[in-house]
Amino acid sequence: MTDSSELNVGEATIALLEKYGVDTLFGIPGVHTLDFCKGLNRSPIRHVQARNEQGAGFMADGYARVSGKPGVALVISGPGVTNTLTAIGQAYADSIPVLMLSSDAASYTLGKGWGCLHEVPSLTDTTAPLTTFSATAMTPEEVPGLIAKAFSVFASERPRPVHIAIPIDILAMPATGDWQAVELPTRPAPTAKKIERACELLRNANQPMICVGGGAWMASDAITEIAEKLGAAVIGSTAGKGVVDDSHPLSLSAGTVRGEVQRYLKNADVVLAVGTELSEVDSFVETLEINGKIIRIDIDPRKMNDLYPAEVAIIGGAKTSAEAIARKLGDIDTRTETVAEVSAIREDIRNNLSDSEIRHCKALDVLRAALPADTIVMGDICQLVYTGAFAFDVPKPKLWHYPAGYCTLGCGLPDAIGARLALPEAPVVTFVGDGGFMFTVQELVTAAELNLALPIILWNNQGLKQIQDDMKLRDIELVGVTGINPDFIALAKSCHCHALKVDSAQGLQDAVSAAFKADRPTLIEVNEADAWLNQAGR
Numbered sequence: 001m002t003d004s005s006e007l008n009v010g011e012a013t014i015a016l017l018e019k020y021g022v023d024t025l026f027g028i029p030g031v032h033t034l035d036f037c038k039g040l041n042r043s044p045i046r047h048v049q050a051r052n053e054q055g056a057g058f059m060a061d062g063y064a065r066v067s068g069k070p071g072v073a074l075v076i077s078g079p080g081v082t083n084t085l086t087a088i089g090q091a092y093a094d095s096i097p098v099l100m101l102s103s104d105a106a107s108y109t110l111g112k113g114w115g116c117l118h119e120v121p122s123l124t125d126t127t128a129p130l131t132t133f134s135a136t137a138m139t140p141e142e143v144p145g146l147i148a149k150a151f152s153v154f155a156s157e158r159p160r161p162v163h164i165a166i167p168i169d170i171l172a173m174p175a176t177g178d179w180q181a182v183e184l185p186t187r188p189a190p191t192a193k194k195i196e197r198a199c200e201l202l203r204n205a206n207q208p209m210i211c212v213g214g215g216a217w218m219a220s221d222a223i224t225e226i227a228e229k230l231g232a233a234v235i236g237s238t239a240g241k242g243v244v245d246d247s248h249p250l251s252l253s254a255g256t257v258r259g260e261v262q263r264y265l266k267n268a269d270v271v272l273a274v275g276t277e278l279s280e281v282d283s284f285v286e287t288l289e290i291n292g293k294i295i296r297i298d299i300d301p302r303k304m305n306d307l308y309p310a311e312v313a314i315i316g317g318a319k320t321s322a323e324a325i326a327r328k329l330g331d332i333d334t335r336t337e338t339v340a341e342v343s344a345i346r347e348d349i350r351n352n353l354s355d356s357e358i359r360h361c362k363a364l365d366v367l368r369a370a371l372p373a374d375t376i377v378m379g380d381i382c383q384l385v386y387t388g389a390f391a392f393d394v395p396k397p398k399l400w401h402y403p404a405g406y407c408t409l410g411c412g413l414p415d416a417i418g419a420r421l422a423l424p425e426a427p428v429v430t431f432v433g434d435g436g437f438m439f440t441v442q443e444l445v446t447a448a449e450l451n452l453a454l455p456i457i458l459w460n461n462q463g464l465k466q467i468q469d470d471m472k473l474r475d476i477e478l479v480g481v482t483g484i485n486p487d488f489i490a491l492a493k494s495c496h497c498h499a500l501k502v503d504s505a506q507g508l509q510d511a512v513s514a515a516f517k518a519d520r521p522t523l524i525e526v527n528e529a530d531a532w533l534n535q536a537g538r
């Protein structure tokens with residue numbers, strides 16, 4: 001490794017990221033980022049060229065989602081930053097650690113409105129609302145401190161995105177100052193008193209329940225142990241899906257969206273909520289009816305008294321807190337009725353599916369059987385994925401990703417690319433709708449260039465179906481939701497991918513198996529109108 005005193009700021013910043021364990025950057029270079037590129041020339045860090053910065057942001061998000069390590073997007077100021085910002089919004093909504101590193105116009109021009117290249121009146125004001133912090137380094141010495149602050153946030157706070165901008169003149173200056181990585185802080189531990197109060201409530205509950213979110217992923221074993229000790233049913237948010245194995249007899253999967261589950265939650269007298277906002281996006285009701293006392297475990301103190309005030313507020317990392325509860329609960333009477341109740345709710349859900357959900361389930365059943373159990377599913381915003389939240393079982397956390405928080409179309413493919421690069425040995429698949437796919441379709445070229453064996457399941461229901469359905473429900477004549485699609489097969493092939501349409505269960509199964517062995521991505525188009533999905537029965 002080179003002494004940073006010989007480097008300029010752009011080069012030294014890349015070398016410093018390496019010291020914090022960064023191995024991949026996603027972005028698109030420009031004249032403003034050439035000094036970063038000089039640094040990349042002498043670094044083992046891989047630079048992945050996205051085809052639009054929005055894709056780069058999603059790739060960084062996908063990388064972070066599956067690995068738990070911060071994902072990094074490296075972009076130019078102005079349009080590079082604003083293009084990335086949609087993905088930053090997604091990472092903000094879902095508490096994903098993403099560092100957006102950008103250039104800015106020369107420091108002496110900032111705020112003057114001279115009309116410099118890629119100028120934005122204030123880059124930090126533009127990104128501040130969607131980041132934990134957004135800062136511009138006005139001297140070389142400030143850069144290592146800002147990077148240390150970013151990685152400290154990721155390690156010890158609610159891990160939301162950070163934006164650091166370095167003006168082009170600062171990037172070219174010698175890297176003076178201390179450019180070592182700092183020791184990172186850890187997450188706060190819960191107090192013994194709070195743990196005891198939580199255990200007391202849980203021990204005395206008649207019908208305890210557990211709600212888990214994305215923040216609970218590291219606490220999977222401890223939460224499963226608590227659920228089994230109590231005999232408590234577990235519901236995941238979409239981000240918490242799999243924290244307890246979906247096929248566990250106490251799991252209601254990510255079923256909060258279902259009325260059958262919401263009615264059961266209403267009856268719980270104690271609810272243990274771990275790393276979850278209990279937010280509207282998981283239930284599609286503004287406020288869930290929770291009548292029981294709520295124990296909240298969250299790393300973010302601001303969550304304790306929001307829509308669901310905590311009877312016991314445990315501020316701390318989910319893993320340490322849940323482990324402490326599991327230890328302290330001691331021997332208690334396990335509620336025995338829960339398994340039968342959960343099974344009955346699941347049966348009700350199966351019996352109450354809409355026609356369209358039945359079609360989704362037919363495809364999801366085939367996919368579940370064809371995909372290895374540990375496959376990472378990166379879902380875009382489409383109906384197949386909404387149904388999958390409760391009808392596609394995953395055995396572990398971090399295997400199902402449907403970024404319901406920001407709910408932005410186009411995340412599926414680039415998120416899957418990021419995931420695939422973070423965990424090269426893991427099977428990754430993306431489920432996308434015909435509308436959402438078009439938002440970031442150009443990243444097919446990126447995936448093909450990287451030779452990623454990536455099955456892309458394109459659920460074609462001819463248009464923006466969810467919004468069509470919403471309009472019909474409100475008696476609104478369809479407007480802006482029936483536009484034509486391209487020939488997806490020809491489009492994917494022109495982007496150097498394999499592509500085929502399937503029209504049977506066997507065809508889908510064979511296509512998925514072949515796609516995992518292929519030398520590049522495979523677009524697999526499934527049409528909802530096809531006969532095999534519309535025959536009676538499941």
Ligand SMILES: Cc1ncc(C[n+]2csc(CCOP(=O)(O)OP(=O)(O)O)c2C)c(N)n1
Pocket residue numbers: 381382383384407408409432433434435436437461463464465466467
């Ligand atoms: C960036 C963005 N723009 C608009 C929307 C609103 N929206 C939500 S779902 C949806 C339809 C998506 O269509 P498609 O991807 O084909 O999935 P489908 O609903 O048809 O299954 C739209 C337009 C959104 N979520 N994100």
